[in-house]
Amino acid sequence: MASVRVEDTTYFLRQFHWHTPSEHWKDGENFPMELHLVHQSEEGEFLVIGAFVLPGEVNDELDKFWTRLDDDLGEEEGSAFVGSFQLKHLIPTVGDIKTLRYSGSFTTPPCTEEVNWVVMNDPIELSSEQIEAFQELFLEEEEFPAGNTRPIQPLNGLTVEKSFRR
Numbered sequence: 001m002a003s004v005r006v007e008d009t010t011y012f013l014r015q016f017h018w019h020t021p022s023e024h025w026k027d028g029e030n031f032p033m034e035l036h037l038v039h040q041s042e043e044g045e046f047l048v049i050g051a052f053v054l055p056g057e058v059n060d061e062l063d064k065f066w067t068r069l070d071d072d073l074g075e076e077e078g079s080a081f082v083g084s085f086q087l088k089h090l091i092p093t094v095g096d097i098k099t100l101r102y103s104g105s106f107t108t109p110p111c112t113e114e115v116n117w118v119v120m121n122d123p124i125e126l127s128s129e130q131i132e133a134f135q136e137l138f139l140e141e142e143e144f145p146a147g148n149t150r151p152i153q154p155l156n157g158l159t160v161e162k163s164f165r166r
């Protein structure tokens with residue numbers, strides 16, 4: 001099982017999903033998409049790793065199921081069985097990873113649960129076609145015509161910690 005260790009706690013990957021446009025903003029700008037990897041510790045504590053997405057290289061690993069986004073995926077709406085998926089092709093897992101951290105909540109209602117957020121400073125890349133394929137899912141959604149992103153929230157005195165110096 002995929003896991004991540006942050007400040008002496010091990011969090012296990014529960015699921016990952018995407019938002020368009022990005023939910024976090026950086027230096028006053030948002031990105032076309034954002035990846036969320038939702039983790040939970042054995043004690044039940046949540047940690048979400050967020051990564052901004054910029055148009056660039058195609059991600060072949062993702063195309064294992066990205067090409068089926070439009071399919072009727074059966075019983076559980078929106079889920080598909082993917083034989084194997086290598087997370088390391090999605091986000092960098094080694095090296096000097098710059099992150100922004102804060103303690104917040106989930107971005108989907110009721111938005112109450114406490115969550116440790118770790119947002120990667122450097123964006124990952126998907127091809128423009130891959131980004132557009134995801135954005136197209138929302139074009140005809142009456143409930144979310146502009147995507148599946150919670151509007152940006154005021155910081156209300158929240159502190160964001162950087163793991164690096166500029």
Ligand SMILES: [Zn+2]
Pocket residue numbers: 017018019036107
């Ligand atoms: Zn999310």
